[in-house]
Amino acid sequence: MVANYQVNKTYQEINEKIKKGQAVVVTAEEIIDLVRRKGEAAAARTVDVVTTGTFSPMCSSGAIINFGHTKPPIKASRVWLNNVPAYAGLAAVDVYLGATEPTADDPLNKVYPGEFKYGGGHVIQDLVAGKAVHLVAEAYGTDCYPNKRVEKDITLKQLVNAVLFNPRNCYQNYNCAVNLSNRTIYTYMGPLRPRAGNANFCTAGQLSPLFNDPYYRTIGIGTRIFLGGAVGYVCFPGTQHNPAKPRGENGIPLGPAGTLMVLGDLKKMSPRHLVGVSLLGYGCSLTVGMGIPIPMLNEEIAHYCAVTDEQLLAPIVDYGHDYPAATGRILGQVSYAQLKSGKMTLDGQEIPTVPLSSLVRAREVAQLLKEWIEKGQFLLGEPVDMLPGSEEIHCVRTASRDS
Amino acid sequence: MHAEMLVLQFSREVVDQPIIYRLVKDFDLEFNLLKAAINPRQEGLIVMELRGHPKDFRRGLKYLRDSGVKVRKVAGEVRRNEDRCYQCGTCTAVCPTGALHIERPSMAVAFEATRCSACELCCPTCPAHAMEVRLNRSAV
Structure with a gap:
């Protein structure tokens, strides 16, 4: 596809400006007004980078940890961190700690709704907060790794490696959850009161990364991002990445579509931007602060970045019946402007809307990333490969469910 | 509007008085009853949320105490x-x-x-x- 743009910038040119401290950076909210006043081409000429941000529970998150060889050495086969099981089916002292793993003796939903007070996400937050975490490792013992049990306190500093590695983050759009049943239900979308007592939603809307780059023109494999308060990278399309989801006339997916697999050095991250959370009756998770810079390569990018909450639509899904029964039924569409206003209407009934995603912190992330770039501390990473869906839409139905 | 969750303990002497009725009628307070019981010793216990204008709320609380009802706030x-x-x-x-x-x-x-x-x-x-x-x- 050869397009004729009025504005043509390269990653290299923008990075040169960033290095000189001359790059013009605005957030995905600030660009809206700029494009409205000046037009897409003029905005693309003026602005070099648009920063996005999101701050939401992202269950498909976790950490790869290497806790260091012991004396005598151990080939750990079962590992717990603060009594939260970590997956140890890797080499000797490598483990993967998943955000949704509850404490080994958690009562779960036996006392309904379970509170899930502590889990993998909390361990990750404790680690980045500098707290000591109790490690227990068990092994069956081999000739080369004779040790069968290790117990010690570890801190993030002492770990050989700690990498935040999240297989699926940053959903491009998500469901608006209601409950049409007659009892309160507890979901990963928060508590839902009966007879559509509330409608919960979970994206930052016009500030959210993939809403500003709907066809993945700039966000690809190798994109440098803000992750958990430090520098991270997009390393692959996320699991269930599905660019073939139906889109509106403006190109924006009408339901959960693209996702990102991301990673970054946990040792540099902060407990302010990685928060262990408990979702009543559902489980543990990790709230992740993520921001992605979008290079203003041409006016088409400006066009997409200027998208507003009014133009973004979320599918309304009944979590009382349709979601657990996997019927795939959608009750309707609602705009993020409506969702953020505090009320929406469904079948003539007014419903209070409830965000699960922190817009306050999403703005903070976009603002921090903007400052990093303005100060020349953060350069743009040009993707080494693009995500599926950037050039053509592959008609592969990867999943009907999105959680 | 002020609302608090209260535990009311009625002694034998007052358990037959229409105290909640007076609370509503004279002090314009709303109540939402969660529990009400009379034990074998003829003492009463009510757990309820009381809601109203802060001034009415204070006057209502004073009325309860003056009537010999022990009032405790449920939670912190x-x-x-x-x-x-x-x-x-x-x-x-x-x-x-x-x-x-x-x-x-x-x-x-x-x-x-x-x-x-x-x-x-x-x-x-x-x-x-x-x-x-x-x-x-x-x-x-």
Whole structure:
């Protein structure tokens, strides 16, 4: 596809400006007004980078940890961190700690709704907060790794490696959850009161990364991002990445579509931007602060970045019946402007809307990333490969469910 | 509007008096009964939420005590740990009094302690465990 743009910038040119401290950076909210006043081409000429941000529970998150060889050495086969099981089916002292793993003796939903007070996400937050975490490792013992049990306190500093590695983050759009049943239900979308007592939603809307780059023109494999308060990278399309989801006339997916697999050095991250959370009756998770810079390569990018909450639509899904029964039924569409206003209407009934995603912190992330770039501390990473869906839409139905 | 969850203990002497009726009629207070019982010794116990204008609320409480009813506040007060709260808004799904609400356009989550009835629904609901119950020193 050869397009004729009025504005043509390269990653290299923008990075040169960033290095000189001359790059013009605005957030995905600030660009809206700029494009409205000046037009897409003029905005693309003026602005070099648009920063996005999101701050939401992202269950498909976790950490790869290497806790260091012991004396005598151990080939750990079962590992717990603060009594939260970590997956140890890797080499000797490598483990993967998943955000949704509850404490080994958690009562779960036996006392309904379970509170899930502590889990993998909390361990990750404790680690980045500098707290000591109790490690227990068990092994069956081999000739080369004779040790069968290790117990010690570890801190993030002492770990050989700690990498935040999240297989699926940053959903491009998500469901608006209601409950049409007659009892309160507890979901990963928060508590839902009966007879559509509330409608919960979970994206930052016009500030959210993939809403500003709907066809993945700039966000690809190798994109440098803000992750958990430090520098991270997009390393692959996320699991269930599905660019073939139906889109509106403006190109924006009408339901959960693209996702990102991301990673970054946990040792540099902060407990302010990685928060262990408990979702009543559902489980543990990790709230992740993520921001992605979008290079203003041409006016088409400006066009997409200027998208507003009014133009973004979320599918309304009944979590009382349709979601657990996997019927795939959608009750309707609602705009993020409506969702953020505090009320929406469904079948003539007014419903209070409830965000699960922190817009306050999403703005903070976009603002921090903007400052990093303005100060020349953060350069743009040009993707080494693009995500599926950037050039053509592959008609592969990867999943009907999105959680 | 002021609302509090109260435990009322009625001695034998007052258990047959229409005290709640007077509370509604004379002090314009709303009540929501959660539990009411009379034990074998003819003493009464009521757990209820009482709601009304702060001035009426205070006068109503005085009336209860003057009538020989022992009044205790059920719970302590709910406070928000500002370091833990990351301003998502999940709590607003369950807050019955609107003490927790979203300010627009900032989308910041406000907590007005004076509107809180200490029902504690927000405590297990808050994903970040930011809502904490503390003993209320002003409780009788």
